[in-house]
Amino acid sequence: MWQEHTTGTPAIIGRREQIYVHAAQLFCTRGFAATSMANIAEAVGITKAGLYHFVASKEELLFTLMSFSMERLEEDVVAPAQAIADPVERLTAIVHGHLQSVMQVTTPVGNPLTIILEETGALSADKAAQIKARKAAYSAFVRGTLDEIKANGQLADVDTRMATSAIMGIILWLARWHRPDGRLSVNDIVDNLAGIALRGVLGSGPATLERPK
Amino acid sequence: MWQEHTTGTPAIIGRREQIYVHAAQLFCTRGFAATSMANIAEAVGITKAGLYHFVASKEELLFTLMSFSMERLEEDVVAPAQAIADPVERLTAIVHGHLQSVMQVTTPVGNPLTIILEETGALSADKAAQIKARKAAYSAFVRGTLDEIKANGQLADVDTRMATSAIMGIILWLARWHRPDGRLSVNDIVDNLAGIALRGVLGSGPATLERPK
DNA sequence: GTCTATAAACGGATAGAC
DNA sequence: GTCTATCCGTTTATAGAC
Numbered sequence: 001m002w003q004e005h006t007t008g009t010p011a012i013i014g015r016r017e018q019i020y021v022h023a024a025q026l027f028c029t030r031g032f033a034a035t036s037m038a039n040i041a042e043a044v045g046i047t048k049a050g051l052y053h054f055v056a057s058k059e060e061l062l063f064t065l066m067s068f069s070m071e072r073l074e075e076d077v078v079a080p081a082q083a084i085a086d087p088v089e090r091l092t093a094i095v096h097g098h099l100q101s102v103m104q105v106t107t108p109v110g111n112p113l114t115i116i117l118e119e120t121g122a123l124s125a126d127k128a129a130q131i132k133a134r135k136a137a138y139s140a141f142v143r144g145t146l147d148e149i150k151a152n153g154q155l156a157d158v159d160t161r162m163a164t165s166a167i168m169g170i171i172l173w174l175a176r177w178h179r180p181d182g183r184l185s186v187n188d189i190v191d192n193l194a195g196i197a198l199r200g201v202l203g204s205g206p207a208t209l210e211r212p213k
Numbered sequence: 214m215w216q217e218h219t220t221g222t223p224a225i226i227g228r229r230e231q232i233y234v235h236a237a238q239l240f241c242t243r244g245f246a247a248t249s250m251a252n253i254a255e256a257v258g259i260t261k262a263g264l265y266h267f268v269a270s271k272e273e274l275l276f277t278l279m280s281f282s283m284e285r286l287e288e289d290v291v292a293p294a295q296a297i298a299d300p301v302e303r304l305t306a307i308v309h310g311h312l313q314s315v316m317q318v319t320t321p322v323g324n325p326l327t328i329i330l331e332e333t334g335a336l337s338a339d340k341a342a343q344i345k346a347r348k349a350a351y352s353a354f355v356r357g358t359l360d361e362i363k364a365n366g367q368l369a370d371v372d373t374r375m376a377t378s379a380i381m382g383i384i385l386w387l388a389r390w391h392r393p394d395g396r397l398s399v400n401d402i403v404d405n406l407a408g409i410a411l412r413g414v415l416g417s418g419p420a421t422l423e424r425p426k
Numbered sequence: 427g428t429c430t431a432t433a434a435a436c437g438g439a440t441a442g443a444c
Numbered sequence: 445g446t447c448t449a450t451c452c453g454t455t456t457a458t459a460g461a462c
Contacts (some may be wrong), residue, residue: 029333033246036455050428121243156412159397162405166383173382184372198284199369200413250438263446
């Protein structure tokens with residue numbers, strides 16, 4: 001589906017794929033509500049009516065993109081990590097995998113597929129519930145792994161919900177700001193951020209930090 | 214300006230303040246583009262035309278809120294931290310201060326003043342440039358502090374831009390998910406997240422982390 | 427599959443009465 | 445300071461020709 005993934009041979013992608021790529025970029029840049037179907041049609045190079053030959057509605061288009069995004073996360077990040085028994089190793093795989101996944105598609109507007117996942121407010125109640133449930137399952141997977149690490153005495157003295165939030169924050173913020181023309185390589189960015197996240201949540205002795213007075 | 218700040222005596226706040234509070238909450242929940250002036254008027258309890266007696270335009274309303282939000286950050290977080298000479302102490306104050314600031318206004322939709330700062334795309338070019346410049350100044354302040362820490366050999370082996378991003382991600386993600394009815398106290402959340410952020414970026418010996426194969 | 431044309435509703439913003 | 449009424453551009457979505 002994603003144009004950037006095609007390599008070598010000239011990209012031959014159908015109208016449907018073109019629509020998804022351009023819609024995701026526009027939703028990401030301007031936001032869902034500020035993007036009109038006419039904007040998307042123009043980006044693709046067809047008319048608004050032509051666009052409706054492929055998609056039933058603007059909302060269905062967003063839902064399709066969100067579902068695809070969650071599918072990538074589940075298949076590319078969660079599934080491989082689930083095969084890892086050791087929780088510290090598993091957490092390392094999750095953090096690196098999710099960061100890699102975010103960096104894999106680098107557009108001038110960040111990572112559209114990750115960013116549009118925050119537009120659940122634009123979906124009808126039942127569609128929003130579906131996406132939220134899949135997000136909650138991912139979050140529970142991360143927290144469960146942190147719980148195991150804590151049970152093994154390998155976690156820093158932190159609440160596992162807070163640790164999950166911190167890790168998510170680091171990853172999702174990357175998706176917002178990263179641009180393909182950056183100074184650092186993909187691997188450098190992943191290593192830096194994963195290092196900070198893992199060092200932050202994993203215990204390395206009883207070194208506690210003081211709050212400022 | 215902010216309703217939650219009033220204590221003791223019954224809150225007597227003017228129309229203008231009511232408008233700001235409700236607009237910020239709506240912009241935060243639905244997004245700027247998805248919020249109509251009629252929505253805001255209804256929340257305040259006046260008509261759309263009545264609303265225009267107080268605000269010149271929808272965009273000016275957003276800009277006012279964003280400017281106020283940056284003012285709070287600069288006065289409540291940056292200014293006190295600038296008085297601290299030691300860079301590690303200063304970073305600790307910044308992280309705790311910013312987290313406290315985010316937690317100070319806790320609505321059922323997170324922290325509106327922080328979240329609406331991501332709507333610069335809805336502003337005209339010159340207004341957007343003003344807000345972006347103030348954000349960049351804050352970011353440079355954090356990174357400069359990290360540079361000093363690195364020069365003192367007290368930073369983990371990370372790029373200071375990446376460390377800034379990680380810290381921001383942790384704080385901004387909190388602003389998105391936190392709800393006032395939570396299980397943990399404000400201090401617990403601040404301490405947990407600040408601990409993770411500081412432990413992540415500060416060096417505690419040459420303990421490097423390996424990437425998964 | 428893509429177009430022109432158009433329906434029906436909603437958006438920001440204003441005029442002018444009270 | 446708040447209202448009713450209204451202007452006018454834009455929006456989602458559809459009808460129907462080619």
